[in-house]
Amino acid sequence: MVVGVLALQGSFNEHIAVLKRLGVKGVEVRKAEQLQNVNSLIIPGGESTTMAKLAEYHNLFPALREFVKMGKPVWGTCAGLIFLADRATGQKTGGQELVGGLDCTVHRNFFGSQIQSFEADLSVPDIAAKEGGPPIFRGVFIRAPAILDVGPGVEVLANIPVSSDKYASSDLSLQGQKENSDSGKEVIVAVRQGNLLATAFHPELTADNRW
Numbered sequence: 001m002v003v004g005v006l007a008l009q010g011s012f013n014e015h016i017a018v019l020k021r022l023g024v025k026g027v028e029v030r031k032a033e034q035l036q037n038v039n040s041l042i043i044p045g046g047e048s049t050t051m052a053k054l055a056e057y058h059n060l061f062p063a064l065r066e067f068v069k070m071g072k073p074v075w076g077t078c079a080g081l082i083f084l085a086d087r088a089t090g091q092k093t094g095g096q097e098l099v100g101g102l103d104c105t106v107h108r109n110f111f112g113s114q115i116q117s118f119e120a121d122l123s124v125p126d127i128a129a130k131e132g133g134p135p136i137f138r139g140v141f142i143r144a145p146a147i148l149d150v151g152p153g154v155e156v157l158a159n160i161p162v163s164s165d166k167y168a169s170s171d172l173s174l175q176g177q178k179e180n181s182d183s184g185k186e187v188i189v190a191v192r193q194g195n196l197l198a199t200a201f202h203p204e205l206t207a208d209n210r211w
């Protein structure tokens with residue numbers, strides 16, 4: 001198995017290092033034709049507008065869309081999640097091109113600016129059931145996006161509580177977002193839809209390899 005890591009910008013080195021740790025061959029992907037030599041792909045975190053500009057410059061979008069459509073496994077982390085989403089809000093003026101394929105709406109920089117980056121324990125029962133280990137995963141959120149809604153074919157793998165002021169100032173209050181058991185609100189931060197996996201956080205920056 002050869003895993004490609006989109007290496008235009010962002011945390012691609014960190015993903016390659018984890019793959020190495022797992023004994024999996026990871027290769028950097030910068031050109032469309034390199035996608036033909038990999039079985040699956042990781043789209044790393046970084047800055048999605050910059051990454052999209054670089055992908056556009058290298059004419060990568062058609063090949064990336066084709067890769068997703070072919071049903072090959074693709075995992076997007078953070079900016080990579082934004083790439084995979086069918087719909088995005090909170091974009092810079094003029095928006096940005098998306099690969100799409102993942103039936104969800106993602107909100108860029110949902111939790112605020114860079115200094116509002118944080119770590120949080122996430123409840124991950126599905127991951128624990130499939131991969132073993134504790135039912136908790138330490139999520140590293142760096143100027144992270146959040147998923148505001150998902151289509152019926154999307155499996156939610158992790159949520160995070162959102163404070164009521166954040167909730168009131170976001171698009172969420174309009175969308176009847178799910179309430180958690182403590183009557184707080186939550187947003188989605190990890191999903192799976194068939195061959196696509198997406199996380200708003202950065203598992204490659206932790207020692208927990210389950211994702």
Ligand SMILES: NC(=O)CC[C@H](N)C(=O)O
Nearest residue numbers: 045046047048078079142
């Ligand atoms: N860590 C990340 O990938 C952050 C994503 C970034 N805020 C963006 O919108 O592209």
